[in-house]
Amino acid sequence: MxxxxxxxxxxxxxxxxxxxxxxxxxxxxxxxxxxxxxxxxxxxxxxxxxxxxxxxxxxxxxxxxxxxxxxxxxxxxxxxxxxxxxxxxxxxxxxxxxxxxxxxxxxxxxxxxxxxxxxxxxxxxxxxxxxxxxxxxxxxxxxxxxxxxxxxxxxxxxxxxxxxxxxxxxxxxxxxxxxxxxxxxxxxxxxxxxxxxxxxxxxxxxxxxxxxxxxxxxxxxxxxxxxxxxxxxxxxxxxMQGGESPDLYVEDVMRTRILKVPKTLRTLECIDRMDRWEVNSVIVINDDETYAGTVSLEDIHKQGKPGREIGELITEETPTVSRFYKAQEVFDQLLTSPCKYLVVLNDDRTVAGLVTRTSMTKAVGKALWGAEIS
Amino acid sequence: MNFIVFVNEHYTEILTSILQHIYLVFFSVMIGILFSIPAGILLSRHKKAAEKILAVVSIVQTIPGLVMLGLALLIFGVGNTPALVVLSIYSVLPILRNTYTGLTEVQPGLIEAGRGIGMTLSQLLFRVQLPLAMPSIISGIRISTVYIVSWAALAGLIGAGGLGDLIWTGLSTYNTNYILAGAIPSAILAFLFSGIIGGVQRLATPRGLRGSTA
Amino acid sequence: MIDLIPFILEHLVIVLVATGISVVIGIVLGIVAYWLRFTAQPILWFSEAVQTIPALALLAILMILFGLGNTTIIAGLTLYALLPIVRNTHTGLISVPAAIKDAARGMGMSKLQRLFRVELPLAFPLVFSGIKISVVNSLSIAVMGVLIGAGGLGYPIYRGIQTQNLRQIMSGAIPVMIMAILFDFLMSAIERRLTKHAK
Structure with a gap:
């Protein structure tokens, strides 16, 4: 051109x-x-x-x-x-x-x-x-x-x-x-x-x-x-990755125990589940288990009506990353992005986990000092 | 009391002088504008030459008004023409300088943006530079006009008429009434013109430039 | 040339006396406008209004008050010279950085001490540039003194006009212009040194 x-x-x-x-x-x-x-x-x-x-x-x-x-x-x-x-x-x-x-x-x-x-x-x-x-x-x-x-x-x-x-x-x-x-x-x-x-x-x-x-x-x-x-x-x-520091990938710093809900879930039930998990946002997946988007508690309260499907409230603003990315690249994104977490996807676009600031800190700590931080 | 009686007796004479004065000011400032704005635009495109030319013009400006009138009198004789010539010359500098600075002080970023999006030189001039320079140009016209009201009074000396005539008659015959009949209206004219042009200046300031009070 | 010297000297004396008075009044007015903020507008308005009055009108009215002679032209020039000095003094004082004013106050200086030791010295380059403008303008306006019976270089110029004698006009005009250019040049040089020191 x-x-x-x-x-x-x-x-x-x-x-x-x-x-x-x-x-x-x-x-x-x-x-x-x-x-x-x-x-x-x-x-x-x-x-x-x-x-x-x-x-x-x-x-x-x-x-x-x-x-x-x-x-x-x-x-x-x-x-x-x-x-x-x-x-x-x-x-x-x-x-x-x-x-x-x-x-x-x-x-x-x-x-x-x-x-x-x-x-x-x-x-x-x-x-x-x-x-x-x-x-x-x-x-x-x-x-x-x-x-x-x-x-x-x-x-x-x-x-x-x-x-x-x-x-x-x-x-x-x-x-x-x-x-x-x-x-x-x-x-x-x-x-x-x-x-x-x-x-x-x-x-x-x-x-x-x-x-x-x-x-x-x-x-x-x-x-x-x-x-x-x-x-x-x-x-x-x-x-650049430093010479001495260990190679960390996204999959090393993500948490896998996460709440995933199907698109068809009703709003009230979704709130209930989020309560039990003590989270204020949730990952929504399609029927074939691929990633559809996220919904926050705030969105549900603001726009949701009882009995409707959660799929209507999905936003796609949360950044997604591949689990094979270098953790370092994601680190900056996490710190500068207004979102508090990133969604990690497998190659087939199913959800692998989440990177949050806490999960990142824990993983970096472990890599540096070799011990699990409680 | 005396003065009021005097005005009553001489009001046609005073009125004629005021009109003559306005005529002198109006035409010389007009000539000044018609010459200075195009010249200022031209200078803004040749900045190196501009500084020198403006320096020369401002030296001309230091020539005392009386001297200029004297020279004009020698060249053109008594009457209106020499006065108009001298007054026009005096009206040039403030307008010229303000046109030049107004145009050259437009931020270079705006010029670059204008050129970068494909404005021709004349589009840039008429859509961006002149509107932005307008307040400065009009302020130049205001300064010029106030000067010219003042110099025009002096032009009465060489028989150009106007309020200077009355003042001059008063000074040479030591007649207070004549002096006041010339001095007061000429001062009022100066304030009036200054005020009116100040108003025009506010109107001509692009809205986006008028601070938060507008 | 020799017979011009008295005229040149008288011209200079008139201008310098008038500017001197104007400097004193102008700086005081500038300080008042700075200290008492509500007076700033009226003071600046007054000095601007004085300059708007056509010179011949102002001089003629002053002549009614002071009569023919040098007093009248000195009074007129003094009034005319006020605006640049008042305005520059006021601007100079208000643009002294707040941090410096605070520092001076913090060191325990009184209002007068702050003015004379800190604020006026910092404002001086600008005040001086106002004085320069006044002097240069006055040199040229003083020529009009001849119309109200004052001395100076206006006299040969006016004689020249009356007798339609170019040489005589120029014999008065050229010294006026040379003085104006000279003062402008010298005072600009001083001004540059002052501003350099201020930085």
Whole structure:
């Protein structure tokens, strides 16, 4: 989809990009990462011609972008930047609709787009569309920044450290949302960051750059397993498994004694069982024993009616992991995720157990000190 | 008491002077605006040259008003034209400077965002930069106008008419009534214009920029 | 050239005396506006209003009060010079970091001690920049003094206009401009040193 062929760029004697060649496939989430000054942002900005190469060619769907009108090119590519860049003189709606309007969409066409996009990030149209950016929190502003990039449904979206200025919790939420949106709308996203955790979380492919060259281009798993050199290794930092510490997998840190209920269970009976188990949420399984979702006591109290089936209340927000994942990867997820537990699945999508903070602590303690903690 | 009687006797003369004064101010500020805003836009695209040009223009501004009027008098003779020329020149700097700073102080992130989503230079100018610079530009117009009301009074010296004429008559004949009949309306005009343009400035401030009180 | 020197000196004296008075009044007003917060608005409004009045109108009205001569132009320039000094003093004082004010209070300084040992010294670079603006403006406005019977470089300029003599106009104008540029340059240099020290 996006192809760089021998692209070089220098400012005076300073070489920023050195004979760069790579390809990004359609529908991929590609993260460019590396130390500052490695050329990642320059690479990104070349895709929409905010920066132009000294030599080499860039193709999008086989078309050389240097032969395209830059303004038209940019309108067909979404763009999100760290400073957010919402126009303070325009409302949320006007900001989102700015590219469709540039493309001369009629009002009947862009209005529904705005509404739809706002729904996508759970910001109801009525409440938010007529606010000004200054009336939104930083996280909401950047949500709108992302929506603005999506408004003209460009197949490609470029993101230049979009979450760098947000607090960790907000950043986490937005990462999830962007990943979800990307999968749902099947966008090709090129994303620049200097945060390896972010890269590991989001990327299908990570492009690690240093001094204007690509050091390694690989999937997150591959990069964790076989970092190409020391700089990559250093960047991975704590995400790499340490040499001395024992190999722990998810199955080593999960608890298996858990409450599973069939979808068809009635609400009252479910509450009763949860009481006896002294838990406030429960895993729901399909008829073939595969994982269906979770239901919390709170959900039942809020939305459940007596006599109805529990299957109606399922939420799928709880993260799931494979039992063969490294425990270390899951550890971070557990600490940063708003959920208190993760559901562990077998390869056939049946439920193997749960990782909770307690189960994780116990297992880590046991591995470190070799004794069961009571 | 005397003054009221005086005003009663001379009100056509006073009214004519006020209208002449407004005419002088209006036209010279208009010329200033028509020149300065496009020039400010141009300067904002050539920042290196801009600093030098603005420095030169502000030196012109230090030329005392009396001197400028004297020079205009020598070149154009007595009357309206020299006054309009001088006043227009004086109205340029504040508007020019405020247009320039208003445009260049638009956050670079917004410019990058605008370019990145495919705005042409003129779309960027009219949809983003000018609306955001508007408060600053209008504040420049306000400063200019207050100046020009003041300088226009001086222009009475070279026969441009206006309230300066009355003040001048008063000063040269030591007639307090004439002085007050010129000075008071000219002060009122200055406050009036300043207030009106201040109001326009608040209206022209994009709603998203008007703090939480708006 | 030689016969210009008395005019230049008189011009300078008028401007410096007026600015001097203005500095004293302006700083005091700035401090009052800072200490008694409810006075800030009226004080700033007053100094701004004075500057809005057309110069010739202000001078003419002052002439009714003070008569022809240097007193009137000095009074006018003093009023005109107030705004930048008052505003900058006030802004300078309120923008002294709260932590520094707290530290001074915590060390047991009285209100006056805080003002003279901490707040005013920290605000001074900004106050000085206000003074600079006032001086440069006054140099140019003082030319109008000739219209109300005061001395200074307005005199040769006005004579030049009356006799339609370009050379004579310029003989008054050029010293005024040179002084304005010179003061601006020198005081800007001092200002830069002051702000450097403040950091």
């Amino acid at each position: 996006i192809t760089f062929k021998n692209v070089s760029k220098s400012y005076g004697r300073q070489v920023v990009l050195d004979d760069l060649s790579f390809e990004i496939k359609q529908g991929q989430f590609v993260v460019l990462i590396g130390p500052s000054g490695c050329g990642k942002t320059t690479t990104l900005k070349m895709i929409n011609r905010l920066i132009e190469p000294n030599s080499g060619e860039i193709y999008i769907n086989g078309v050389n972008i240097m032969r395209q009108n830059p303004v038209e090119l940019r309108r067909s590519i979404g763009y999100v930047i760290q400073q957010i860049g919402l126009f303070p003189n325009m409302t949320v709606e006007q900001n989102i609709a700015v590219v469709p309007k540039l493309l001369k969409y009629p009002k009947e066409r862009w209005k529904p787009i705005v509404r739809e996009l706002l729904e996508l990030v759970n910001m109801p149209y009525e409440e938010n569309a007529h606010k000004y950016p200054s009336e939104l929190s930083g996280g909401q502003q950047q949500r709108i920044g992302v929506l603005r990039a999506l408004a003209a449904s460009p197949p490609i979206v470029l993101m230049d450290e979009p979450f760098g200025a947000l607090d960790p919790i907000t950043r986490d939420c937005l990462q999830e949302e962007v990943k979800k949106i990307q999968k749902k709308l099947k966008k090709t996203i090129v994303f620049v960051t200097h945060d390896m955790e972010e890269a590991l979380k989001l990327a299908d492919t990570i492009v690690f750059m240093n001094e204007g060259k690509i050091v390694q281009m690989a999937s997150p798993e591959e990069m964790l397993r076989n970092p190409a050199d020391n700089i990559v290794r250093e960047f991975m930092g704590r995400h």
